[in-house]
Every structure is written in C-alpha cells, then in structure tokens.
Amino acid sequence: MKNIVKKENATRRRFSGVDFVVLSIGKDTMVTKMLYKLTDFVPFHKHPNEQSGYVISGKYKLKFGGKEYDLKEGDTYSIPADIKHSIEIIEAGEVVDVFSPIRQDYLL
Known part of the structure; x- marks a missing residue:
C-alpha cells in the first residue's frame, strides 16, 4: 500500500500506449492520473x-x-466492472481515475 504519495514520488507507467501516473494505493482502491495525448485512443x-x-x-x-x-x-x-468501454481523445489533457479493486496490470 502507498497511502501517501508525493508528486515527485509518483510512479510513471505506460499501458496500451497511454502514459499515466500511479498515485495512492489503498487496500481496495487505486488512484491514477491519465496523461492523454491527442494521438492516444483506448479501444x-x-x-x-x-x-x-x-x-x-x-x-x-x-x-x-x-x-x-x-x-x-x-x-x-x-x-461498472466488466462493462466494455472506450475513450476517444478529442483534446489532450489529464483525467484522475479511481479503480476498485486495484488494477494489478497497472502495477507491472
């Protein structure tokens, strides 16, 4: 668990071509900040x-x-969990996402 994460200690990751930062991780939840570029597409x-x-x-x-x-x-x-979804980036920006339970594939 990483209950408190200072900005300078956040872990940068990339998943399916999208850059993001893993922020705090609790027992059942994970907070991330997605760093979407105009060229990103999440199918x-x-x-x-x-x-x-x-x-x-x-x-x-x-x-x-x-x-x-x-x-x-x-x-x-x-x-909701197990629902197919996609996101198209119209204008680059940042999104905070909270996942429950923790996304283990984002920790690799």
Missing part, C-alpha cells in the same frame, strides 16, 4: 475493476452501455 475493453473518473483537462468521448458521453473539464463518470 473497447473491459476489466474486473469499477472505474470512476474526474476530468482535470481535455475533451473526451466516452462510450459504454450503448451510449456516448462528451466529457470536458470538471465532468465525472463511473463505469
């Missing part, structure tokens, strides 16, 4: 983790449950 996928997010900056098109959602600064979302 439809699913994982056993519930995912909730807060858009710090940028513009995105989130798709899940047969619907599309335009997201911008200040917007939030929650995607």
Whole structure:
C-alpha cells in the first residue's frame, strides 16, 4: 500500500500506449492520473475493476452501455466492472481515475 504519495514520488507507467501516473494505493482502491495525448485512443475493453473518473483537462468521448458521453473539464463518470468501454481523445489533457479493486496490470 502507498497511502501517501508525493508528486515527485509518483510512479510513471505506460499501458496500451497511454502514459499515466500511479498515485495512492489503498487496500481496495487505486488512484491514477491519465496523461492523454491527442494521438492516444483506448479501444473497447473491459476489466474486473469499477472505474470512476474526474476530468482535470481535455475533451473526451466516452462510450459504454450503448451510449456516448462528451466529457470536458470538471465532468465525472463511473463505469461498472466488466462493462466494455472506450475513450476517444478529442483534446489532450489529464483525467484522475479511481479503480476498485486495484488494477494489478497497472502495477507491472
């Protein structure tokens, strides 16, 4: 567990071509900051983790449950576990994501 993580000690990672930073990790949750570039695209996928997010900056098109959602600064979302979803980057920016349980594949 990494309950307190100072900015300078955050762990930078890359997963499926997307850069992100692993922030705090608790017993059941993980906080990450996604660093989306205009050239990034996250195709439809699913994982056993519930995912909730807060858009710090940028513009995105989130798709899940047969619907599309335009997201911008200040917007939030929650995607249930095991639901196929994708995100298209319209404008580069940053998004804070919280996963429960912890995404083990983000720790590698």
